[in-house]
Amino acid sequence: MRNYLVAMLTFAGLYGLMALGLNLVWGMTGLINLGLAGFFAAGAYASALVTVKLGLPIAVGLVAAALFAAATGAVMALTTRNLRGDYLAIVTLGFSEVVRLVASNEIWLTQGTDGISGIPGPWRGRVTPETFNLIYLAIVATFVVAALGLLERVRRSPYGRVLRAIRDDDQVAAVAGKRIIKFKVEAFALSAGIVGTAGALYGHYTSYIAPDAFAPLITIYVVLALTAGGTGDNRGAVLGALLVVFFMESTRFVTGSLPGLRPVQVAAVREFLIGGSLIAVLRWRPAGLIPERIPRAETP
C-alpha cells in the first residue's frame, strides 16, 4: 500500500509539473498547447537516448530533454506567431501525433514500438526498490517545488504582467510597446521545456518508454488537472494534478468492481470519465478550485 501511494504521488508530481508548464502558456499567456503528450514524449526520448545510447549522466539527459522540448516548442510558436490561436492548437495536436509516428518508425534510434528499456535511474540497483521509489519521489517533489517557485516569481514579476496583458488583449500589450511575439515564443518554449523535463523524469522513473505511453489522453489529464485546480494559479495546477490522479485511481477501483464488463469496456469507461469530467469542469467550474487572483502592482 505504501509503495502504491508513493508511486501515485510520483505520478501526481509529474502531472503537476506538466500542469505548471501548461499554466504558464495557457493560464498566464493565453496560448494553447494541445500537444503536451508530444512534448512529454520528446523530453522522455531525448533524455533516454542521451543516457542509454551516449552513456551520459542523467543530469545531462534532463538538460537535453528540457532544451530539445523548448526548441521544438519555440519552432511551433514561431510558425504560428502571426496567426489566430486555433492554428497553434492544430499544429501542436499534429506535433504530438508526429512524435509518436517518428518514435514508432525510426527503429534504429528509438527501437520502434518495442520501446527503449534499461533507462538508468538515480541509485537504481544500488538501493532497494522501495528506497529508490522514495528517493525518486523526493526528486520529483524537488522539481515541482522549484518549478512552482520559478513560475510564481514569473507570475508576480513585470514579465508575468506582460504575459497576462497578452492573454487579455495582445493588441493593447503591443500598443504599450511590448514585443508580444518575443514574449509568446519565450513563454511557449519555457513551458514546453518544463513539460519535456517531466517526460525525462518519467523515463528515468519507469526505466522503460514506448510510443504507446504517450497517447493524447495525457494532454487531457494535464488540461483537466490545470482546469480543475484553477487556470492561472500555479498552486491550483499542483493541487489539480493530485486531484486528477486521485480521481483516476478511484475510478480504477470503482470500474474494476463493475460486474459483467470486459477489460476493454472498463478501460473505455475510465477514458470516457476523464473526457467527461474535463467538459463538466469547463462548463460548471471554469475558474477551478483556486480561482486566479491577479497580484496588484505596487503603486509608486
Add this chain to the structure above:
Amino acid sequence: MAGTILAVPAIGFTAIFAVLRFPNFTVAAHATIGAFAGYVANTALGLPAWAAVVVAFLVAGIAGVLNDTLVLRPLRPSGALTMAIAAIALNIALENVVRFIFGNDHRGYELALRRDWRLGVLRVGPQQVENLAIALVAMVAVFLFLAFTRTGKAMRAVADNPTLAGIKGIDADRVARLVNLVGMGLAGLGGMLLGLDTSIDPLTGFRVILSVFAAAVVGGLGSIPGAVVGAVTIGVAEELSLLVLAPAYRTAIGFVAILIVLTLRPRGILGERAY
C-alpha cells in the same frame, strides 16, 4: 483519385470552422461514429455500401447536432480556444463510447467480391470506383446546397459576416445546428468511405485527422472549395511521399504541409485572412 475521399471530412471540418469559428476536433470521433453506423447498417441490416453511407451520414450528422447542442454550445461564450479543448475532450469521450460498444477489434464491411476491372494495363477495383463516385456525389450535393438553396445561402452569410446575417434575421442557432448536421454527417460519410478500403476500429477517425486538418489548412481554413483543393494536394503529396519515405510516414506529410503553408501563405491556397 488521391485525396478525393479525404476531401469529404475536410469539407465538414472547414464548414464547421467557417460558421462556428473554432477547430472542432470531434470530426475524428464523428468519422468513427459514421463508419460504425455504416458498419451496422451493412452487416446487420444487409444494406449495400451505397445505401449504408446514407446511414453513416445521418447517424454522424445527428450525433454532431446533439453533441454540439448539449455539450459544446454552452461553452461558446468562453471562447474558441476553450471550445477547442472541450472538443478534444469530447472526442476522447465519444471514441470510448464506440470502444465500449464494439471493442478494439478491427472490423471489415461485408462487401460482395468483385473482379477487378481491366483498362488496358491498369487494374481498377470496382469498390474503389464506387467510393470515389459516392465522394463526388456527396461533394456535388454540398455545392448545390450551398450555392442554390435559401438555407445554404444563409449558412454562407453567417460564415461571411455573422453580425450582418443576424441583422438580416438569419437564425444563427438554426444555422449552427445545420452546419453540424452537414459537417459531421460528411465526417461520418468520409469515415465510412475510408473504412470501406480497409477495416474500422475506434481510432479510424483519429488516424486520418492529421490529413484532414492538413487538407483544410492547406486549402485555407474555412473555405469549402479550399478544402477540396487542399485534400487533393495532400492526397497527391502523400502518394508521392511513398517514393522517398517509408509508408508509415504518410500521415506526417500532412503535418509538414501545415508547417510549410503556415510559414509561406498562412491563409492557404483559397482562404481568407488567417489572423
